[in-house]
Amino acid sequence: MMKAANTLKADVVVIGGGPAGMSAAVAAREAGAEEVVIIERESRLSGILQQCIHNGFGLHKFREELTGPEYGLRYEEMVKKLDIIVMTETMAVDITPGRVVTAVSKERGYFSIDAGAVVLAMGCREKSRGALSIPGTRPSGVFTAGTAQKLVNIKGYMPGKRIVILGSGDIGLIMARRMTLEGAEVKAVCEIMEDSGGLTRNIVQCLRDFDIPLMLRHTVVKIHGNKRVEGVTVARVDENLKPIPGTQEYIECDTLMLSVGLIPENELSKKAGVEIDPKTRGPVVDENRQTKVPGIFACGNVVKVHELVDFVSDEGETAGRAAALFSQGKSLSVSESHKNSNSHKSAVSVPREQKKGVKHLQGSGGNTVICTICPMGCKITVDKNMNVSGNTCSRGEKYAIQEVTAPKRTLTTTMYAEGGTMVPVRTDSPVPREKLFDCMEEINSKTLILPIRSGDIIIENIEGTGANVVAAGSFL
Numbered sequence: 326m327m328k329a330a331n332t333l334k335a336d337v338v339v340i341g342g343g344p345a346g347m348s349a350a351v352a353a354r355e356a357g358a359e360e361v362v363i364i365e366r367e368s369r370l371s372g373i374l375q376q377c378i379h380n381g382f383g384l385h386k387f388r389e390e391l392t393g394p395e396y397g398l399r400y401e402e403m404v405k406k407l408d409i410i411v412m413t414e415t416m417a418v419d420i421t422p423g424r425v426v427t428a429v430s431k432e433r434g435y436f437s438i439d440a441g442a443v444v445l446a447m448g449c450r451e452k453s454r455g456a457l458s459i460p461g462t463r464p465s466g467v468f469t470a471g472t473a474q475k476l477v478n479i480k481g482y483m484p485g486k487r488i489v490i491l492g493s494g495d496i497g498l499i500m501a502r503r504m505t506l507e508g509a510e511v512k513a514v515c516e517i518m519e520d521s522g523g524l525t526r527n528i529v530q531c532l533r534d535f536d537i538p539l540m541l542r543h544t545v546v547k548i549h550g551n552k553r554v555e556g557v558t559v560a561r562v563d564e565n566l567k568p569i570p571g572t573q574e575y576i577e578c579d580t581l582m583l584s585v586g587l588i589p590e591n592e593l594s595k596k597a598g599v600e601i602d603p604k605t606r607g608p609v610v611d612e613n614r615q616t617k618v619p620g621i622f623a624c625g626n627v628v629k630v631h632e633l634v635d636f637v638s639d640e641g642e643t644a645g646r647a648a649a650l651f652s653q654g655k656s657l658s659v660s661e662s663h664k665n666s667n668s669h670k671s672a673v674s675v676p677r678e679q680k681k682g683v684k685h686l687q688g689s690g691g692n693t694v695i696c697t698i699c700p701m702g703c704k705i706t707v708d709k710n711m712n713v714s715g716n717t718c719s720r721g722e723k724y725a726i727q728e729v730t731a732p733k734r735t736l737t738t739t740m741y742a743e744g745g746t747m748v749p750v751r752t753d754s755p756v757p758r759e760k761l762f763d764c765m766e767e768i769n770s771k772t773l774i775l776p777i778r779s780g781d782i783i784i785e786n787i788e789g790t791g792a793n794v795v796a797a798g799s800f801l
């Protein structure tokens with residue numbers, strides 16, 4: 326990287342090393358940018374994917390069902406191969422409209438990079454209790470779902486044992502299953518709306534599999550406890566989402582997990598002078614993902630909250646390619662109708678599997694199954710004579726019969742390694758659902774020794790299921 330009197334120079338600077346930032350950096354290099362820098366405040370790349378150890382990533386991009394760390398690793402390898410400069414443990418603190426990025430790290434102190442183009446890829450953050458104003462005391466034991474996820478999946482700590490989750494979006498649902506598999510009792514998931522905001526498959530595999538109650542049209546109206554949460558009061562809400570008097574119910578618990586929404590990380594975007602869309606709370610961008618400030622691009626969750634990482638990567642590619650062209654002084658074409666793409670629906674067709682909620686599960690009799698083999702998400706019905714309808718391929722028929730007779734699940738969890746590292750692991754094929762807890766017990770009874778590479782077999786034929794437990798991340 327070139328250096329000019331205390332200020333470094335680069336063609337493209339990407340802020341944030343999550344899936345959006347990594348794919349932007351890769352695309353920028355591939356489009357001819359020579360010096361591409363990723364600035365990432367954490368100690369490694371991959372962003373939120375590191376803690377999303379469940380599977381369900383990459384069906385569109387790689388036509389495979391990967392865990393979050395596995396999806397991230399694919400991009401980390403591309404970043405490495407293309408000689409992209411990665412500055413981890415480095416926090417970007419300022420950007421000028423003229424594209425000078427100021428950052429700070431232990432190694433370099435304060436420094437600036439004069440960038441040909443900048444890509445904002447800082448992701449989003451969770452709404453906290455403060456944003457919800459729940460009355461009651463201020464005991465410990467109230468966590469956002471993402472913080473709890475980080476504690477259990479990265480740090481190896483259990484946030485609590487008896488849990489109520491507020492919010493039934495995918496993060497809330499996934500944490501309900503995760504905590505249950507690790508031995509906690511999830512007493513209820515409360516959802517203020519009349520249907521869950523999560524993917525249908527997550528309602529099935531995270532709640533129904535474990536008989537976790539989903540309390541629709543309910544919210545938490547009070548938190549009890551002094552030092553530690555002792556319980557919460559929940560109540561039904563009316564059509565204006567106001568609690569209905571007389572419907573209060575006390576639930577004893579030691580932990581309340583809040584999974585009530587995400588907001589784009591937009592402080593830096595504002596400093597750069599980019600226009601913020603009041604609806605998405607992220608920068609206004611055009612079809613090249615260029616903000617209203619020339620040469621500053623944005624992609625991924627910093628623009629608007631995305632449900633699927635695959636679309637985040639697509640957006641990163643668009644932004645990275647355009648940033649490379651801008652830094653080379655080439656013009657970017659923008660069609661009039663796409664000047665502000667935030668206000669337009671994504672060009673990518675939304676797969677059926679993404680349809681939301683419990684209602685999507687209600688069939689016309691028989692057993693209704695949402696197929697998860699591919700992103701199509703066919704809604705398949707199996708009647709009592711095992712006649713199957715609604716599938717679009719023979720794999721769907723097989724899946725549906727299996728699901729109603731002897732369901733199987735891919736198990737994803739973490740394993741403790743000497744030195745305190747939590748290594749994400751998965752079974753390499755689905756195991757019978759009733760064996761999940763036996764498999765967890767065997768996994769939790771073992772300690773790993775590093776180094777471990779993604780794909781290494783850790784336990785062969787776990788619990789006689791025929792499936793091996795393999796590492797889903799590399800720790801060298």
Ligand SMILES: Cc1cc2nc3c(=O)[nH]c(=O)nc-3n(C[C@H](O)[C@H](O)[C@H](O)COP(=O)(O)OP(=O)(O)OC[C@H]3O[C@@H](n4cnc5c(N)ncnc54)[C@H](O)[C@@H]3O)c2cc1C
Pocket residue numbers: 340341342343344345346364365366367371372373374377379380381382383415416417418446447448449471474495496499590593624625626627631632633634635637
């Ligand atoms: C719990 C959960 C479950 C999910 N499940 C699925 C799923 O099953 N399937 C699926 O496809 N998608 C899923 N997603 C969605 C997907 O993971 C996200 O959409 C995607 O990770 C967003 O990528 P991003 O790069 O925009 O943001 P992030 O992954 O959040 O990355 C942003 C990065 O920017 C860094 N950063 C921020 N500010 C600065 C700064 N000032 N300086 C330096 N670095 C900075 C952060 O440290 C972070 O690494 C899930 C998300 C969550 C939270």
